Each structure stands twice: as structure tokens, then as C-alpha cells.
Amino acid sequence: MEKIKTDELDEEFVEEVENAVKSIYSQLPLKYIGSSTMKGISFIKFLQNIVDRMNSSETSTLLSIPSEYESVIQFVAQEAIKESIKKYEEKMNTLMGEKGKLPMLWEEFEKMHHECISEVNKSFFEKIIGSPTQIGNFAEQLNEKISKSKEEFVKRNSKELMFYNENIAKELWASHVEIGLNKNGNNSFKNNGKFQEALKSFESDYNKSIKKSPEAIKIIVSYKNNQYLSAINHIKQLGIMNAELAKIMRDEEEANRLKLEALAREEQLRLQIEALKRERQEYVNNAKNKILELQTNIEQQKKSQEEMKQRFAEEKNSLIKTVYRTFDESTKSEEIKTPLEENIEIRNVKPKKRKKCCMCVIT
Numbered sequence: 354m355e356k357i358k359t360d361e362l363d364e365e366f367v368e369e370v371e372n373a374v375k376s377i378y379s380q381l382p383l384k385y386i387g388s389s390t391m392k393g394i395s396f397i398k399f400l401q402n403i404v405d406r407m408n409s410s411e412t413s414t415l416l417s418i419p420s421e422y423e424s425v426i427q428f429v430a431q432e433a434i435k436e437s438i439k440k441y442e443e444k445m446n447t448l449m450g451e452k453g454k455l456p457m458l459w460e461e462f463e464k465m466h467h468e469c470i471s472e473v474n475k476s477f478f479e480k481i482i483g484s485p486t487q488i489g490n491f492a493e494q495l496n497e498k499i500s501k502s503k504e505e506f507v508k509r510n511s512k513e514l515m516f517y518n519e520n521i522a523k524e525l526w527a528s529h530v531e532i533g534l535n536k537n538g539n540n541s542f543k544n545n546g547k548f549q550e551a552l553k554s555f556e557s558d559y560n561k562s563i564k565k566s567p568e569a570i571k572i573i574v575s576y577k578n579n580q581y582l583s584a585i586n587h588i589k590q591l592g593i594m595n596a597e598l599a600k601i602m603r604d605e606e607e608a609n610r611l612k613l614e615a616l617a618r619e620e621q622l623r624l625q626i627e628a629l630k631r632e633r634q635e636y637v638n639n640a641k642n643k644i645l646e647l648q649t650n651i652e653q654q655k656k657s658q659e660e661m662k663q664r665f666a667e668e669k670n671s672l673i674k675t676v677y678r679t680f681d682e683s684t685k686s687e688e689i690k691t692p693l694e695e696n697i698e699i700r701n702v703k704p705k706k707r708k709k710c711c712m713c714v715i716t
Contacts, residue, residue: 426483430491433480437473438498444469445506456513459566463628466503471635473499478639488643492636514568521562522572526580529555534587545594549602552581567624570617577610 359367448465449455457465474495481491530551533542542548556573563569582603589599 426487430481430483430487430494433477434491434495434498436480437477437495438502440476441469441473441499442502444472445502449506449509456510456517456564458564459510459624462507462510463624463631466506466628467631467635470499470632474635474639478643481643485644485647489640492640496632496636511568514564514566515572518563518566518569518572522559522576525555525558525562526576529558530580530584534584536591542588542591542593545588545598548584548588548593552584567617567621570613570620574610574613574617577606577613581606 445466448469449457477495478488478492481488483491530548532540533548533551535541542551559573563572585594585599585602585606588594589596594602
């Protein structure tokens with residue numbers, strides 16, 4: 354029978370079997386570990402542990418239900434964490450791997466991350482079991498691993514943003530500034546005013562073309578720290594700018610550079626804070642839903658216990674009535690039986706024969 358494929362069996366028979374199985378499952382009471390329901394992978398793991406212990410050849414191995422419960426809780430949590438990480442990474446890789454997706458603005462990246470992590474967290478909280486404290490610890494473990502995975506995707510997008518914005522900066526620097534630094538060129542700077550106009554045009558076009566991000570700011574900061582200073586020194590050597598003016602420009606660019614660096618740090622911090630706020634709210638919502646589930650389970654267990662107590666009381670009363678009824682019937686039977694037996698004994702007594710007296714003479 355076990356070797357026969359389902360397709361080879363009669364359809365009506367298969368349907369009846371399926372209905373029977375569904376009927377059995379529908380009537381099975383829920384199993385609990387503390388305030389968590391034990392079903393699916395958790396129930397299978399629990400049964401597997403029990404069977405393994407019972408089949409163990411080690412006589413010293415004693416079956417401990419509480420320890421088996423703890424084993425199941427940990428197993429389910431670690432499996433849920435691994436599955437969540439895998440799902441998050443697969444979804445992020447799929448979305449970021451779409452043609453033309455990278456580089457993306459950090460707002461878009463965080464939105465994508467939030468969508469992925471929301472789906473993962475919802476599934477994770479539905480699967481894990483245990484006490485509220487245990488669930489909180491498992492959620493922290495998941496958050497740590499997700500953060501590490503996210504860092505890799507952040508680095509990937511950051512690298513693409515740097516590459517994208519740097520290419521824009523190179524093209525614009527070449528067309529606006531570098532072309533004028535050639536002394537013999539037709540477009541060489543004739544005076545300091547033309548040079549400063551070129552720098553302003555470069556920055557203006559750069560800000561219009563870039564993908565605004567901390568990476569874009571880092572690029573312009575790098576230019577101010579390197580290309581700008583080299584250009585100023587070159588203009589000074591050409592005699593277009595005197596030493597005093599060159600120093601003023603260097604000081605101004607240094608001040609701008611520091612300001613931009615602070616702006617980049619501020620923008621990066623803002624993005625991180627907003628992301629943390631969203632994730633915190635997501636965590637709070639999932640935690641509340643899980644706590645509500647545990648509270649509902651506790652109420653259900655209380656209800657089941659009350660029903661069990663009621664059934665026990667009813668069965669106890671029924672048992673007592675049965676005992677009394679049986680005892681009463683036995684007593685009546687004994688009362689009826691005793692007089693009858695006495696009559697029967699009287700009837701069965703044989704009369705004694707008279708003995709002749711040797712002293713009596715019959716005439």
C-alpha cells in the first residue's frame with residue numbers, strides 16, 4: 354500500500370482519506386509551549402526530539418519535557434533567523450540587480466530596504482515562539498544580522514554613487530576649468546575673474562547633474578582639497594593671480610570644504626535616524642501583535658482549563674452516582690437473597706428418627 358502512488362488510487366477513496374485527515378486535524382486541540390502555540394515546524398521538532406530520546410540507547414538519558422520545550426524554542430528561532438536573512442538578501446539582490454537601478458538615492462534605498470525588512474519581520478514574528486523576553490532576544494539577534502547584511506548593500510550603493518558622481522565631476526572639471534589652465538590654449542584664462550567664473554560654473558553644473566548624496570558632497574570636497582588648490586597655484590604661477598589673492602582663495606575654499614564635510618555628516622546622520630525611526634516603529638508594531646497573540650493564547654488556555662475542570666467535575670459526579678447506584682443495587686440484592694436462602698435451608702432439613710427406648714414394653 355505504501356508503494357502505491359496517489360494517482361493510482363481511486364479518486365473517491367483518496368477524497369475520503371483526505372476528508373478523514375482534515376476531520377482529525379480539525380478536532381485536535383492546540384498544543385502550547387508556555388503562551389505560544391506549538392504547530393508546524395515547532396511541533397514536528399518537539400515530536401522528533403521526544404522520539405529520538407525514547408529511542409536512545411543511553412539509559413542515562415532522561416526525558417525532560419521542559420528541556421525539550423526550550424530546545425524547540427531555540428531551534429525554531431534560529432531557523433526563523435536564517436530564513437529571514439536569506440529572504441532579505443535575496444529580495445535586496447533582486448531589486449538592486451535590476452538594470453539601471455544603481456546607483457540610487459538613499460531615500461529610494463531606504464524605502465526599498467524598509468519594504469524588504471517589513472515583509473521579513475512580519476514573517477519572523479509569526480514563526481517564533483517563547484516568552485516575551487525570549488522573543489525580544491531573538492528579534493535583537495535578527496536585527497544584528499540584518500544590519501550586517503544591510504551594510505554590504507549600503508557599501509555597494511555608496512560605491513556606485515561615488516563612481517557616478519566622480520565621472521560627472523571629471524567631465525565638468527575638464528570642460529569648465531582644466532581647459533582654461535592651458536597657457537597656450539585658445540580658451541585659457543586671461544584673468545582671475547574668468548578663472549573664478551569657471552569654478553562657479555563647474556560647481557553649478559555639478560550640483561544640477563549629480564545624484565544628491567553624502568557621496569556627491571565627498572567628491573566636491575575632494576576637488577576643493579586637491580584640484581582647486583592645484584588650479585589656484587597654477588594660476589598664481591602664470592601670473593594671473595597674485596600671492597595675496599591666492600591665499601584668500603585657498604582660505605575660502607578650505608572653509609567651504611569644512612562646511613561641506615559637516616553637511617555630508619549631517620545628511621548621513623539624518624538618513625540613519627530616519628531609517629532607525631521607521632525600523633523602530635515596525636518593531637514596536639510587530640512586538641505588539643505578538644504580545645496580543647500570546648495574551649490570546651493564555652486566555653484560550655484558561656478557557657480550556659476551565660472546560661477541563663468542568664468536565665472533570667461532571668465525570669466525578671457521574672462516577673460517584675455510579676458507585677452509589679452499584680452499591681445500592683448490591684445491598685438490595687443481599688437483602689432479598691438472605692431470607693430466601695434461610696427458607697431453602699429450613700426445607701432441606703430432614704426429620705430425625707425416633708429411637709426406641711429399651712425400657713418401654715408395648716403390650
